[in-house]
Amino acid sequence: MSTLQTESTLNSIRTADLSQAIVKANVALQNNVKPFSGDFFRQCFAVAEAEERIEQYFNRAIGNPTGFYMFFQRYTHFNAYTSAVISRLASSIAMSRYLFNDPTVAVVEEADRGFNLAAKIMIAASDEGTNDGAPHRTLAQLLLRTLGDYAELSVAERNQFANVPAWLTEICNGIMEGYAGVPGDAASLIRSMGFHAASELFGDIEYGLLDKVVRHDNKNVGFDAFLRKTPVAELCGHRYHPWGYVLVHASHQGAAGVEACHFECVVDALNMVADYRPESKEQIIEWALEGFEQFMSLEQDMFARVNEETQIFVKQLVREPALV
């Protein structure tokens, strides 16, 4: 998405994307695609095209060590918000009494299933803390530190990137708002579950692509060669390799990481919602698709802008090396 798009252009594109997604959802359902599955969301939205763009961004970013540091700093800044807000969504659902009820149970107090849904989201929220180990944020910081070492950046040079641009803060605020959900408001919570589903589906895609671009497509050269010589670090009483941050989430051709599991959990929650709410399945699907589209739009905007910012920075860096 271009940074030159005006707010109204952006809104009309989003509305068009959503109405197309609803049409595609109906086609998918007629073809017996299970609602709220990876296939379902992939058929409703242009996920494959987004995936291609993300791979291109990673491929461009890796071309310059300082540019890659900048790109990754922006990316981990964004991800720190998406990770932090998952527990708010879990809490918003758990705080909602008598909103999600099992219709087969006659006693209202016994039928309340908010916590059963919230538990599915809490798995993702708790993984961000990894129990006794290093939180994912700490693992991201280790990888960023390693990238800074690879780019041979001084402390002052690294710190200049902590001044994130206003547009990134705006996008992160949009993430916090869309993700958290409003307790007691079924439409808001279902939209936020769709938002969370997009976050986990794209998390699985993004980390898998990072692993592909760094460790497979550029095997033994550049950052991969540097990573192979980098020792493990002791963090929070455990030993971690810097690339562990990526692999714990997803890998290319390797075992599934936590993002795939988190996505399946939210898919389970959405399928449970369809049984626990009086609205039609069509209405629940529409709310979930709205949330999915909202996250995808913010995430795609983030990548496009970070890519643009990084490329401009790298071009200036080549002309004036003193910039960093």
Ligand SMILES: [Fe+2]
């Ligand atoms: Fe994470």
Ligand SMILES: [Fe+2]
């Ligand atoms: Fe996750």
